[in-house]
Amino acid sequence: MAKAELNHTLFLAIIEPLVTTMTKSELIEVLAHEKSDLSFKDVEAAVKALLEHMSESLADGERIEIRGFGSFSLHYRPPRTGRNPKTGAAVELAGKYVPHFKPGKELRNRVNEAAANERKPVRRSSRSATQ
Amino acid sequence: MALTKADMSERLFDKIGMNKRDAKELVEAFFEEIRRSLEQGEQVKLSGFGNFDLRDKNERPGRNPKTGEEIPISARRVVTFRPGQKLKNRVDTRQHELAGDA
Numbered sequence: 250m251a252k253a254e255l256n257h258t259l260f261l262a263i264i265e266p267l268v269t270t271m272t273k274s275e276l277i278e279v280l281a282h283e284k285s286d287l288s289f290k291d292v293e294a295a296v297k298a299l300l301e302h303m304s305e306s307l308a309d310g311e312r313i314e315i316r317g318f319g320s321f322s323l324h325y326r327p328p329r330t331g332r333n334p335k336t337g338a339a340v341e342l343a344g345k346y347v348p349h350f351k352p353g354k355e356l357r358n359r360v361n362e363a364a365a366n367e368r369k370p371v372r373r374s375s376r377s378a379t380q
Numbered sequence: 381m382a383l384t385k386a387d388m389s390e391r392l393f394d395k396i397g398m399n400k401r402d403a404k405e406l407v408e409a410f411f412e413e414i415r416r417s418l419e420q421g422e423q424v425k426l427s428g429f430g431n432f433d434l435r436d437k438n439e440r441p442g443r444n445p446k447t448g449e450e451i452p453i454s455a456r457r458v459v460t461f462r463p464g465q466k467l468k469n470r471v472d473t474r475q476h477e478l479a480g481d482a
Contacts, residue, residue: 283413
């Protein structure tokens with residue numbers, strides 16, 4: 250195994266059990282580590298540009314389709330009568346568009362299979378053998 | 381017309397001057413890293429954009445819509461996306477502008 254590759258494997262092995270959330274800055278760090286031929290600054294600028302591009306498309310009402318990951322689109326929420334929680338007064342709320350994400354098949358399967366493996370009782374066979 | 385990975389790497393080439401091969405690989409790695417985190421049971425928080433959360437669903441009764449036959453829907457983990465306030469506001473403002481009622 251190449252040294253850079255080993256460092257990356259070690260890096261992931263060390264940080265992964267410690268985190269239950271990945272933030273944008275952690276994502277940038279992981280990507281910069283993985284793409285060691287790119288500068289940290291370039292990776293940071295690229296991730297920000299990607300999110301900006303995605304936000305811009307959605308704002309313009311354009312769908313985003315990433316095969317194996319999922320698709321983003323806008324869902325319409327019709328106008329409704331809401332209430333001011335403090336005064337209880339009725340307020341007319343205009344119809345609006347909200348971003349919606351539908352996970353793709355690969356993402357759905359990978360997440361669900363990993364979760365199913367966690368749920369699986371590990372010592373089932375040895376236990377039934379002793380009973 | 382939908383935004384694709386090809387459009388996204390094109391943008392990295394145009395705006396950041398990243399070479400096309402690096403841009404393509406980075407876009408691919410960006411989505412793969414998010415998938416990998418979610419697969420490992422980590423939620424992903426992208427401030428200004430939104431959060432990808434995980435939810436564990438219990439087994440529940442279901443039906444085959446064609447035959448009406450009852451079949452249980454197995455317990456599963458699903459990904460949900462909660463758009464951030466900044467993205468929601470931006471979408472709403474722009475959509476009203478486009479509709480000409482801003």
